Amino acid sequence: MRVPIYYGDYLRLDRLLSSQEPESAKIGVNAHDEMFFIIVHQTYELWFKQILHELDRVEPDFDSIPVTDDAMARIVHGLNRIYEILKLVVAQLDVLETMTPFDFLDFRDLLMPASGFQSLQFRLIETRLGLAPETRIPFDDKKVDEHLSQSDRATLRTVGARPSLFDLLNRWLARTPFLDWGGETFREAYRTAVKNHLARDAELVRTDLATTPDRRDRELENIERAIASFSEIFSETDEGGSWRLLPQSVQAALFINLYRDKPAVQPAFRLLTALMDIDETLTLWRYRHALMVERMIGLKIGTGGSSGGAYLWMTAERHRIFSDLFRLSTFLIPRSAVPELPPQIQQQMSLVYAS
Ligand code: HEM
Structure with a gap:
């Protein structure tokens, strides 16, 4: 027959609660907070x-x-x-x-x-x-x-x-x-969408009369940097440049976010x-x-x-x-600009209940 378990034994409280041995107590120093x-x-x-x-x-x-x-x-x-x-x-x-x-x-x-x-x-x-x-x-x-x-x-x-x-x-x-869409891949469709979006951003900065030239240059530089970093994840090779994740993994993480x-x-x-x-x-x-x-x-x-x-x-x-996952936000674009999923992919990604 199984012996009934006793709370203190189960938790090994004898060992746990006798495992605090302040160094101060060993040499007779009064250090209340050491416990x-x-x-x-x-x-x-x-x-x-x-x-x-x-x-x-x-x-x-x-x-x-x-x-x-x-x-x-x-x-x-x-x-x-x-x-x-x-x-x-x-x-x-x-x-x-x-x-x-x-x-x-x-x-x-x-x-x-x-x-x-x-x-x-x-x-x-x-x-x-x-x-x-x-x-x-x-x-x-x-x-x-x-x-x-x-x-x-x-x-x-x-x-x-x-x-x-x-x-x-x-x-x-x-x-x-789901990244291979048959004809055009997600990679191509999204690259075009982001490039268009960043080009629009750059155009807005260039034509914003309220911005000082200094600030405009800085913002345009930022956009250039974003475009360069974005190209890295859409490269054909396995090398992601400044990314730690593989390019195809970054693309997949983007897809999941979108x-x-x-x-x-x-x-x-x-x-x-x-x-x-x-x-x-x-x-x-x-x-x-x-x-x-x-x-x-x-x-x-x-x-x-x-x-x-x-x-x-x-x-x-x-x-x-996991800072790469945070960095992805740079390349998110508004819902309205996100490429539509082809119907066959939409279908694969839905839950279907058959009676
Ligand atoms: C009075 C409270 C504390 C002080 C003054 C303190 C101080 C320090 C200092 C100065 C370091 C750098 C290494 C060194 O030179 O010692 C360090 C590292 C560390 N401490 Fe504390 N610490 C305190 C409490 C804690 C507590 C409660 C924890 C919990 C486990 C903790 C966990 C660590 C860890 C994990 C490191 C290594 C961090 C790393 O290398 O990234 N510390 N601590």
Whole structure:
């Protein structure tokens, strides 16, 4: 017979609640907030664990060919849960900020050289989402993983060798159906529509008498840049130039954004939205953490030895993963200018119920 489960045993509360060992207490220093500091970090790590657990299901689902409707529903559900958790961990910084910089000083020196910088789970989240190693900002002239223990470094390298969520997205987008319209492709139809639209924009700028010459030149330069960047994604080769996604993947992502109201495209649109939500919220966490750090330690260096705030601001700006999806908005045109879908594609993309 199964022994009835007891709440505290099920949750291993004996272990969980005896895992807070303030360094200050060990040397008889009174630092009331160190317990709080430990608990805040531990709750972060628990949420990180849950995010990784969600990715454990998302990755194989997304890696399957084809990605079935059921798998897609699970992927979007998992990504939305990750997004909700990330919102929570951003909000959790409010709780941390009830500790004042002065209170932090009671125990800060005892933490050296440990730092959130050594959070393996955080690095795994970044890596599994797809933060590219070459875009990582070096820390203390060393690669980020050189600050981890041997075994954490080995784990990170093993995981880094697997396809990331970004890689899976790239491959999946490149396989998107509906882009071949028989005669004219979506690629050609949309390229013409956007070129016409940007040419109209340029004409408006040129003929706007209220604009100063300086401002006009700047706006025209911006349009030129947009046209160049747009040409990259419509190139015949696999090289996307300044894009990280493959050209055919960018085209597919554009298609999904434009025709998102079609039932067949809805799940794909929700997936792209969830990835942008995650990217935005992770970036928000980086900014909020950098602000909190500045408030907590001012211009001091971090316990991990970095320039502190300055390093963290840079990561907020540059450690983006799905920024290509944000960039797509440059190439969205008003509904009225979007090419009509050919009837046979319209039909393929609709839900049909036969009695
Ligand atoms: C008083 C509170 C905190 C301070 C003063 C602080 C300070 C810092 C500093 C200065 C860094 C840069 C590395 C270094 O030189 O140490 C850093 C990195 C980091 N911290 Fe915190 N931190 C605090 C709380 C937290 C919390 C609650 C978390 C949650 C897990 C966290 C997670 C991280 C992570 C993941 C990094 C690496 C960021 C990256 O490399 O992009 N920190 N922290």
